[in-house]
Amino acid sequence: MTAYLITGARIVGGDQADLLIDNGEIVAIGSGLDAPADAQTIDAHGLVALPGLVDLHTHLREPGREDAETVFTGTRAAAKGGFTAVFAMANTDPVADTAGVVEQVWRLGRDAGYADVYPIGAVTVGRKGTQLAELGAMADSAARVRVFSDDGDCVWDAALMRRALEYVKAFNGVIAQHAQEPRLTQGAQMNEGALSGVLGLTGWPSVAEEAIIARDILLNAHVGSKLHVCHLSTKGSVEIVRAAKRRGLEVTAEVTPHHLLLTEELAASYNPVYKVNPPLRTKEDVEAVREGLADGTIDIVATDHAPHPVEDKDCEWSAAAFGMTGLETALSVVQQAMIDTKLLTWADVADRMSYRPAAIGQAAEHGRPLEAGAPANVVLYDPRVERTVVPDESVSLSRNTPFDGMTLPGKVVATFLRGTPTVLDGELTR
Amino acid sequence: MKHLLSAADLSRDEAQLILDTAEEMRSLADRPIKKLPALRGRTVVNLFFEDSTRTRISFEAAAKRLSADVINFSAKGSSLSKGESLKDTALTLQAMGADGVVCRHGSSGAPHLLAKSGWMTGSVVNAGDGTHEHPTQALLDAFTMRRHLGSLEGRRITIVGDVLHSRVARSNVLLLSTLGAEVTVVAPPTLVPVDMSRWPCATSYDFDAVLPKSDAVMMLRVQRERMNDAFFPSAREYTRRYGLDKNRMAQLPDEAIVLHPGPMNRGMEISAEVADSTRSVIVEQVTNGVAIRMAVLYLLLSGSNETEEQTA
Amino acid sequence: MSPAQRAEHPEISQPPKRSSREVLDASDISRALTRIAHEILERNRGADPVVLLGIPSRGVPLAQRVSARIQAVEGQSVPTGSLDVTMYRDDIGLKPPRGLEHTDIPADGIDGKVVVLVDDVLFSGRTIRAALDALGDIGRPRAVQLAVLVDRGHRELPIRADYVGKNLPTSLVERVTVHLTEFDGEDAVLIADKAPTGVKA
Ligand SMILES: [Zn+2]
Ligand SMILES: [Zn+2]
Numbered sequence: 001m002t003a004y005l006i007t008g009a010r011i012v013g014g015d016q017a018d019l020l021i022d023n024g025e026i027v028a029i030g031s032g033l034d035a036p037a038d039a040q041t042i043d044a045h046g047l048v049a050l051p052g053l054v055d056l057h058t059h060l061r062e063p064g065r066e067d068a069e070t071v072f073t074g075t076r077a078a079a080k081g082g083f084t085a086v087f088a089m090a091n092t093d094p095v096a097d098t099a100g101v102v103e104q105v106w107r108l109g110r111d112a113g114y115a116d117v118y119p120i121g122a123v124t125v126g127r128k129g130t131q132l133a134e135l136g137a138m139a140d141s142a143a144r145v146r147v148f149s150d151d152g153d154c155v156w157d158a159a160l161m162r163r164a165l166e167y168v169k170a171f172n173g174v175i176a177q178h179a180q181e182p183r184l185t186q187g188a189q190m191n192e193g194a195l196s197g198v199l200g201l202t203g204w205p206s207v208a209e210e211a212i213i214a215r216d217i218l219l220n221a222h223v224g225s226k227l228h229v230c231h232l233s234t235k236g237s238v239e240i241v242r243a244a245k246r247r248g249l250e251v252t253a254e255v256t257p258h259h260l261l262l263t264e265e266l267a268a269s270y271n272p273v274y275k276v277n278p279p280l281r282t283k284e285d286v287e288a289v290r291e292g293l294a295d296g297t298i299d300i301v302a303t304d305h306a307p308h309p310v311e312d313k314d315c316e317w318s319a320a321a322f323g324m325t326g327l328e329t330a331l332s333v334v335q336q337a338m339i340d341t342k343l344l345t346w347a348d349v350a351d352r353m354s355y356r357p358a359a360i361g362q363a364a365e366h367g368r369p370l371e372a373g374a375p376a377n378v379v380l381y382d383p384r385v386e387r388t389v390v391p392d393e394s395v396s397l398s399r400n401t402p403f404d405g406m407t408l409p410g411k412v413v414a415t416f417l418r419g420t421p422t423v424l425d426g427e428l429t430r
Numbered sequence: 431m432k433h434l435l436s437a438a439d440l441s442r443d444e445a446q447l448i449l450d451t452a453e454e455m456r457s458l459a460d461r462p463i464k465k466l467p468a469l470r471g472r473t474v475v476n477l478f479f480e481d482s483t484r485t486r487i488s489f490e491a492a493a494k495r496l497s498a499d500v501i502n503f504s505a506k507g508s509s510l511s512k513g514e515s516l517k518d519t520a521l522t523l524q525a526m527g528a529d530g531v532v533c534r535h536g537s538s539g540a541p542h543l544l545a546k547s548g549w550m551t552g553s554v555v556n557a558g559d560g561t562h563e564h565p566t567q568a569l570l571d572a573f574t575m576r577r578h579l580g581s582l583e584g585r586r587i588t589i590v591g592d593v594l595h596s597r598v599a600r601s602n603v604l605l606l607s608t609l610g611a612e613v614t615v616v617a618p619p620t621l622v623p624v625d626m627s628r629w630p631c632a633t634s635y636d637f638d639a640v641l642p643k644s645d646a647v648m649m650l651r652v653q654r655e656r657m658n659d660a661f662f663p664s665a666r667e668y669t670r671r672y673g674l675d676k677n678r679m680a681q682l683p684d685e686a687i688v689l690h691p692g693p694m695n696r697g698m699e700i701s702a703e704v705a706d707s708t709r710s711v712i713v714e715q716v717t718n719g720v721a722i723r724m725a726v727l728y729l730l731l732s733g734s735n736e737t738e739e740q741t742a
Numbered sequence: 743m744s745p746a747q748r749a750e751h752p753e754i755s756q757p758p759k760r761s762s763r764e765v766l767d768a769s770d771i772s773r774a775l776t777r778i779a780h781e782i783l784e785r786n787r788g789a790d791p792v793v794l795l796g797i798p799s800r801g802v803p804l805a806q807r808v809s810a811r812i813q814a815v816e817g818q819s820v821p822t823g824s825l826d827v828t829m830y831r832d833d834i835g836l837k838p839p840r841g842l843e844h845t846d847i848p849a850d851g852i853d854g855k856v857v858v859l860v861d862d863v864l865f866s867g868r869t870i871r872a873a874l875d876a877l878g879d880i881g882r883p884r885a886v887q888l889a890v891l892v893d894r895g896h897r898e899l900p901i902r903a904d905y906v907g908k909n910l911p912t913s914l915v916e917r918v919t920v921h922l923t924e925f926d927g928e929d930a931v932l933i934a935d936k937a938p939t940g941v942k943a
Contacts, residue, residue, distance in 0.1 A: 189538075197623025200538040200562030200600060205624070269546070270539030314517050314547075316537035318560065431839075447841050454826070454842040461880065468829035496829075732829070733839030 008045035013346020024419035052084025052377030057302035064093025075114035079422035082379035097122035097133035099141035106143035149176035165225040174226035184208035235288035257333035272320030307398030332408035376419035437604035451725035469498035492723035520549035538562035568601035583610035591650025762934035774907030779811035798843030805860035821848030830872035867901035
């Protein structure tokens with residue numbers, strides 16, 4: 001294995017230091033390090049060194065929709081975005097609701113080698129919301145599943161949700177809820193508000209998210225398990241989670257990069273690239289989720305990377321699929337929304353995008369502080385440059401980035417997975 | 431003007447120009463020879479993803495009176511019903527050399543996408559999209575009102591019914607307010623968007639209170655099936671609270687007129703007596719529809735965008 | 743040009759600010775129209791068969807003035823209207839779309855009548871060709887005659903005027919402007935050196 005001497009990097013945005021990586025580990029951090037003679041030196045002056053990012057919410061689409069993304073292409077996109085671990089959502093075809101499917105996804109990830117893939121198991125059989133899937137079997141499988149979610153759909157039946165929360169206590173699992181009251185969101189196309197009324201698009205009201213989050217927090221308080229709220233998007237949701245945490249109730253929550261930056265006004269273009277679930281919200285909501293992420297109410301940023309083939313987005317709004325890609329732009333968006341606005345420091349970003357998601361997902365190999373002896377999962381990021389997002393430059397199979405044409409700050413220069421570079425000089429190594 | 435996608439696209443001058451042009455078109459259309467040469471050699475495609483014989487026939491008559499070549503492309507029995515995408519259809523229209531596309535679609539924003547996607551270069555006229563807009567209907571409504579009421583400046587116009595799902599209501603509110611009218615929408619609260627702050631109109635839940643202050647009342651079609659989604663308890667209760675019958679009509683000022691974009695649910699939102707009364711201009715709306723669509727097609731398609739040069 | 747378009751393009755309705763000379767003043771115009779009225783009566787042996795159709799915009803008040811003069815002489819009113827030729831122009835499709843002007847055909851129609859088209863300036867002849875096409879869609883007159891206030895030459899079609907207020911030899915770069923009180927607050931015919939683009943002459 002090649003050793004790497006990274007010189008002059010700002011460790012989690014702080015002081016400059018050199019980093020010596022060898023045998024898959026961080027050997028030392030400091031200055032004047034004693035590198036092996038054949039070590040490759042990387043000049044990282046001006047770059048920020050962060051622990052490898054962990055995405056708790058990725059749609060890799062395999063098995064079933066290999067025309068949109070595969071484990072291979074999705075983890076390449078992850079590496080390009082600075083991620084060393086991704087949690088793969090269960091809404092594949094077949095659904096990841098058995099040990100067999102989660103093990104298949106886990107193996108595909110291991111073979112691809114760009115990022116560690118942690119499969120998420122479905123909560124209910126076929127994600128149909130009627131019968132619990134074999135959660136224990138998935139937990140006991142080679143994939144060692146700890147996060148369960150019917151994402152794409154809400155576990156709306158309160159009794160079933162209660163049972164799921166209770167059941168996973170046996171193996172320390174967590175239920176990640178896609179909070180969407182289905183009756184309140186029938187045919188929903190965009191955020192419900194003044195704009196949806198003008199555009200004639202069926203509204204997706206905030207309350208449909210908030211009602212489920214409130215219910216689930218109370219259910220979870222009752223049974224004492226682990227609840228994670230996916231892609232929280234409204235001001236009301238932030239307030240509910242903040243109040244719950246203040247009361248000492250157990251809950252974690254995530255926000256997506258797109259909900260940190262974009263607003264519903266984009267829907268006025270009727271360009272389906274801006275169609276996502278939950279929908280883009282108002283400026284007020286964007287400010288609230290930024291504040292929530294800053295004060296720790298929202299624990300993490302997760303991409304909800306949702307690739308779709310061109311034909312599913314190159315059509316009229318109501319016929320288009322929900323979702324946006326996000327792995328390759330996540331860190332830049334977070335820089336623009338949180339760092340450049342002074343709401344977070346780079347140390348906070350390491351917390352929200354590496355330590356905490358790894359802790360929630362129980363990925364012990366990841367989310368470790370940059371220190372001697374830790375696995376060498378490292379990302380080098382240049383916050384000083386700018387780039388214009390060009391969908392065709394994406395290494396994902398899909399092109400549905402809402403940041404198309406936008407100029408974003410920063411660029412991932414290198415990503416190391418257990419000491420092996422997956423990205424060097426801003427490009428995939430293979 | 432390249433496209434007509436929303437009534438909001440029209441400035442007051444542009445709206446007036448369309449109405450004035452329609453006035454001329456209407457008188458020209460009364461002649462024995464009804465064809466005018468303005469769109470000779472131009473191709474207009476009626477692209478109807480939704481069945482609407484009335485609107486399609488109106489556009490077809492308008493285009494033909496202006497001597498355009500008309501191609502009807504409707505969903506039933508064509509590739510559109512076999513899953514051909516909007517994009518492929520647009521590329522086909524482009525290859526056919528369509529100068530204008532009149533698009534009716536069940537999805538809000540579909541004509542907008544057609545116009546802005548770069549798939550085709552022709553002009554797009556929105557002939558009704560989802561629950562969004564139907565600008566030529568609003569123009570013909572305004573035209574009809576103007577013929578009866580004169581200038582719409584300061585006129586009080588009341589639109590009653592399923593505002594939430596009505597493309598006619600959206601376009602009318604935008605256009606009538608552009609033309610200086612004071613618009614009030616009346617509906618049960620369930621059938622009004624939850625936030626009306628971006629609508630240039632007032633909202634009321636009390637039809638009887640608004641009636642005496644209305645120079646024109648437009649009744650919108652209300653589908654009985656909305657009842658099943660709990661938008662109102664029963665057709666009978668809807669009619670009692672929001673239907674226009676003889677007694678309510680008597681509360682209108684003397685000169686006030688009654689409009690309906692059709693097709694009517696007689697006995698639901700409008701009683702037969704009202705629909706057939708002398709205040710009703712519903713039949714005239716249909717006639718005016720052709721003149722308005724002639725004006726729109728003429729103004730969108732008759733010219734190039736090069737600058738004017740000297741002639742005489 | 744509709745009022746709306748005029749409002750959008752104030753430069754069209756306002757007299758351009760450049761050197762121009764007056765070739766006909768109000769009394770010249772008045773005398774020319776009186777003469778035209780007499781010639782029409784002479785040629786057609788009275789007012790009986792005559793229908794006057796002005797071509798918008800300035801042909802319309804000119805037709806009305808000729809009509810008033812005929813009435814004064816004959817004690818009999820002549821059916822007078824307007825004929826918009828916008829949709830019949832051969833350059834439609836080459837220029838931005840224009841609003842329509844008002845067409846007003848007198849109630850008894852034009853079949854069997856002598857239609858006298860009235861316009862302000864005769865130049866290329868293309869407007870008159872369009873007017874002949876427009877007339878063809880309305881009916882079948884016994885004869886069509888043409889009266890113009892100014893004939894400035896440079897015909898591009900085999901068209902000539904039957905009644906001319908003033909023959910005005912011009913060069914192609916010159917611009918002829920007719921002002922009428924109904925539109926411009928004064929009666930005058932002006933010649934200017936250079937026609938700005940975007941203006942109808
Ligand atoms: Zn989701
Ligand atoms: Zn998701």
